Amino acid sequence: MSSTDQISAKIIAVANQKGGVGKTTTTINLGAALAEHGQNVLLIDLDPQGNASTGLGVTPDRRAITTYDFLVGDASPSEAIQPTSVTNLSIIPATTDLSSADIELISNEKRSFLLFDALRQLPMDAFAFDYILIDCPPSLNILTVNAMVAAHAVIVPLQSEFFALEGLSQLMLTIREVRQTANKSLRIAGIVLTMYDRRNNLSQQVEADARENLGGLVYTTVIPRNVRLSEAPSYALPALVYDSNSAGSQAYRELALEVMAKDNIQLKRVS
Ligand SMILES: Nc1ncnc2c1ncn2[C@@H]1O[C@H](COP(=O)(O)OP(=O)(O)OP(=O)(O)O)[C@@H](O)[C@H]1O
Numbered sequence: 001m002s003s004t005d006q007i008s009a010k011i012i013a014v015a016n017q018k019g020g021v022g023k024t025t026t027t028i029n030l031g032a033a034l035a036e037h038g039q040n041v042l043l044i045d046l047d048p049q050g051n052a053s054t055g056l057g058v059t060p061d062r063r064a065i066t067t068y069d070f071l072v073g074d075a076s077p078s079e080a081i082q083p084t085s086v087t088n089l090s091i092i093p094a095t096t097d098l099s100s101a102d103i104e105l106i107s108n109e110k111r112s113f114l115l116f117d118a119l120r121q122l123p124m125d126a127f128a129f130d131y132i133l134i135d136c137p138p139s140l141n142i143l144t145v146n147a148m149v150a151a152h153a154v155i156v157p158l159q160s161e162f163f164a165l166e167g168l169s170q171l172m173l174t175i176r177e178v179r180q181t182a183n184k185s186l187r188i189a190g191i192v193l194t195m196y197d198r199r200n201n202l203s204q205q206v207e208a209d210a211r212e213n214l215g216g217l218v219y220t221t222v223i224p225r226n227v228r229l230s231e232a233p234s235y236a237l238p239a240l241v242y243d244s245n246s247a248g249s250q251a252y253r254e255l256a257l258e259v260m261a262k263d264n265i266q267l268k269r270v271s
């Protein structure tokens with residue numbers, strides 16, 4: 001985080017253009033785990049599917065103001081940010097509005113900076129967030145680019161399946177482009193293996209390949225395939241609340257500690 005940045009929160013985009021790899025599950029449960037560890041967390045639902053909003057119990061009647069309004073400047077932070085049932089975890093919810101063509105129509109230089117500008121407006125300070133997690137859509141579109149321009153770092157969920165590594169080069173290319181054009185200091189916070197099945201050779205093979213090719217970028221913590229993680233959204237709760245002791249919940253707690261520890265190292269290095 002640069003010393004001239006106008007926001008003290010650590011902003012992390014959770015991104016992978018591949019669908020169904022665990023972005024939303026990671027955003028919700030990493031958010032809940034960071035909150036449980038005492039961090040003040042904002043989750044921004046940047047996916048028109050609105051899965052993170054549904055998974056955290058934001059019913060349609062509570063989506064009158066959404067990420068879309070926040071992005072285009074029609075809603076202030078205090079209008080857009082809502083509490084969730086989890087202490088220390090707030091959300092800006094999304095609806096299909098977010099796929100609106102208006103964003104595409106905003107002049108070229110500005111349209112990648114909508115989220116950056118919205119998050120750096122002064123009233124954000126009052127919320128004193130430690131972490132802002134952005135749940136990206138399964139695409140490298142203008143919304144994901146907005147997340148990467150606004151963020152300090154990207155977390156990439158990687159499903160422990162065959163072909164998992166194939167889409168990564170496209171994602172890395174986009175990150176490199178954003179670095180070259182709009183956000184020099186953007187980095188990859190880490191890659192997290194999701195839906196990992198210890199008894200499955202394929203999972204082990206994907207893990208071995210990822211660690212060999214991507215080295216230290218891969219978090220030590222792996223997220224197991226765990227039915228509690230997939231059930232929790234239908235109860236409108238993070239797995240950490242729905243079944244606190246489940247293997248999935250424990251794994252996301254570990255991941256949160258790893259994310260926080262990496263940040264401490266970074267902060268120490270700059271000072
Ligand atoms: N570790 C896990 N164990 C079991 N099920 C999981 C796990 N992680 C995610 N799932 C399930 O897999 C599906 C896809 O997960 P999720 O919605 O988090 O992926 P996504 O990358 O956000 O998808 P999209 O690209 O559509 O936004 C969901 O049904 C979710 O409940």
Ligand SMILES: [Mg+2]
Pocket residue numbers: 023024025047051135136
């Ligand atoms: Mg999702």
